[in-house]
Amino acid sequence: xAVAYVQEFKINDGDTSTTxxxxxxxxxxxxxxxxxxxxxxxxxxxxxxxxxxxxxxxxRDAGQQFMDSKLMPIVEQMAADxxxxxxxxxxxxxxxxxxxxxx
Numbered sequence: 001x002a003v004a005y006v007q008e009f010k011i012n013d014g015d016t017s018t019t020x021x022x023x024x025x026x027x028x029x030x031x032x033x034x035x036x037x038x039x040x041x042x043x044x045x046x047x048x049x050x051x052x053x054x055x056x057x058x059x060r061d062a063g064q065q066f067m068d069s070k071l072m073p074i075v076e077q078m079a080a081d082x083x084x085x086x087x088x089x090x091x092x093x094x095x096x097x098x099x100x101x102x103x
Contacts, residue, residue, distance in 0.1 A: 002038060002101050003060045008050040008092040016044055020078070020087055021051070027074045034070065036062025038101065050091065060095055 021042060033040070038056040045052050057063035079087045 001059070002098045003057050003063065004096050004098055005053075005055045005057060005060075005063050006092065006094055006096075007053040007090040008045075008048075009052075009088065010091045011044070011046075011049045011051060012088075016051075018042075018051070021053075023078060024071070024074055027078070028070060034066045036066070038103070056098065056101060063095075 036058040038058060040056075041052075041054045043052065044050070055063065079089075
């Protein structure tokens, strides 16, 4: 069953730069979607005051494997190299099962 994975980062002081997202994306240097990824989106929800990453994965295991092996080592290194206020963790992060998908 497909699953959704959501991360939200609060917009602080009107800052709508994508510096951290772009740096992580560049470091991943993906040429094609990782195994199990159905869709990846990222953008600002100004009504809710967040930058949201919304992914659809074939399974939670596929998404978690990518995060554990590829994404988190990059994020952890970048977070260690920057002041906390410049590289804050998500304000919300969660998974949920999808009832239906269409492509």
